[in-house]
């Protein structure tokens with residue numbers, strides 16, 4: 383029968399496609415696995431508590447990652463505290479408050495494009511804006527705000543996409559009960575989209591944590607032998623006096639400056655520290671780079687695991 | 703629940719008894735005089751952009767009665783229903799003209815100066831497709847009360863139970879109020895939505911084909927419920943199903959291409975309609 387032949391041929395195509403797909407997947411996994419394996423083999427010997435507790439040094443076996451990972455953490459803190467709320471707010475505004483029209487479409491197009499702009503361009507913009515215009519210098523806050531610019535479009539797009547996936551009849555149900563627009567956002571849309579938004583946020587953050595170029599552009603230093611001052615520590619008060627330009631701090635200055643002194647100090651981050659080690663002549667620092675690479679990858683995988691977990695939990699609770 | 707506000711004050715009350723014709727030339731005598739009037743629609747039109755979906759409709763909604771809106775698909779039943787709680791305000795390029803006066807206050811629901819939120823606080827709606835919130839059964843019913851500022855645990859609990867009893871759902875869910883509303887069956891979800899609408903003590907409930915997504919048994923339950931509710935609350939119900947209109951409603955309005963063709967007591971509409979178009983529709987000649 384003709385039909386049988388056709389079916390047989392289709393089945394053959396099916397098997398062929400499945401085989402090709404499996405082969406390619408296996409090849410990719412193999413390459414990734416090999417990379418991870420080399421990284422671990424080279425780096426694991428350096429990776430210990432001392433490595434995380436030590437300052438950089440000219441001697442590879444004594445050089446540590448302390449200022450770098452603390453710097454990464456603080457920069458991400460600033461990025462998270464500014465970029466995430468701003469991005470979510472902008473996404474909610476664009477999706478729920480603006481009237482759809484050509485103007486909204488242009489903004490939408492531009493934001494989507496922004497998400498694809500090379501990060502060095504953000505670095506140049508930040509150099510002009512934060513460093514030169516606002517005189518923030520190559521500081522923790524300048525770096526955090528730079529990366530906030532970078533995550534902003536990703537967070538906005540994720541927020542909008544998630545809001546779009548909430549059925550309109552949910553909004554109508556709430557409005558019909560007499561809710562205001564803000565109540566609909568606050569009581570319904572934000573809670574229902576928490577899963578999708580956090581996934582987007584975490585993906586954006588794990589992109590930001592590995593960024594190097596924009597931070598080099600704003601003048602990040604690679605060799606930092608100190609930690610930003612702990613709020614209200616003696617160091618913080620020293621910085622505060624420097625800012626105030628006098629030995630005597632006013633009440634407001636004494637309350638605020640020592641608390642935020644850490645924002646104004648220069649910093650380094652893990653990828654920049656790695657870049658610095660790589661660019662040294664000789665092989666001494668290879669193990670350090672690999673070890674720092676492991677730290678970075680573990681952090682990223684950790685973030686992604688959290689994203690998957692959140693999404694999974696939300697999925698179970700909310701299904702449209 | 704009475705929501706006082708300045709917006710309500712400056713709308714002028716109006717003598718309702720002066721004018722309750724139904725459709726162009728329905729005889730006044732056909733209406734039982736004893737039931738008082740809940741809403742008076744007069745020369746009302748509605749536009750989606752340029753398109754006029756409701757054309758110059760005048761009708762009377764009687765208090766504590768069930769009024770059914772019937773007519774072929776696309777004739778504007780849903781559109782008209784959603785004017786009563788200003789649902790169209792959520793979308794751009796929509797326009798109301800004429801008036802829908804809510805009595806006894808007598809202010810015009812569709813007046814731009816009337817805050818739609820106040821309307822929605824007084825008039826509840828049940829949608830075609832059950833749409834519980836992805837929250838617990840309890841929170842679904844409590845939500846409207848919370849919006850109205852009720853926060854005492856015991857008051858919420860009491861009113862939620864009362865509403866769930868009113869929606870004939872209490873016995874089925876009393877042991878799992880904390881469970882998600884989504885876990886209920888379609889018919890139970892729709893009764894949950896009715897409880898949600900009932901909990902806030904509305905003056906009027908709008909139903910848009912509330913049973914079109916349900917099986918016959920669930921449908922029968924909802925119809926029974928509508929029957930029980932009248933006498934306490936004014937009901938406006940859109941239905942595609944003429945048996946349903948005949949079973950649940952006291953009065954029926956027949957719409958065609960955006961116009962109100964005829965409105966009368968349900969028995970009159972189904973046994974002895976005055977308009978040929980109505981007769982053709984109820985005998986299944988079109989639609």
Ligand SMILES: Nc1ncnc2c1ncn2[C@@H]1O[C@H](COP(=O)(O)OP(=O)(O)OP(=O)(O)O)[C@@H](O)[C@H]1O
Pocket residue numbers: 750753755773774775776777778779780781782942
């Ligand atoms: N959002 C909209 N924009 C433009 N036109 C609309 C919109 N919604 C409905 N219409 C039009 O208005 C008319 C009335 O629609 P409506 O949904 O009120 O009909 P209906 O009587 O409820 O029909 P059905 O019985 O199929 O639900 C139709 O011609 C429809 O195409």
Ligand SMILES: [Mg+2]
Pocket residue numbers: 779780781940
């Ligand atoms: Mg409809």
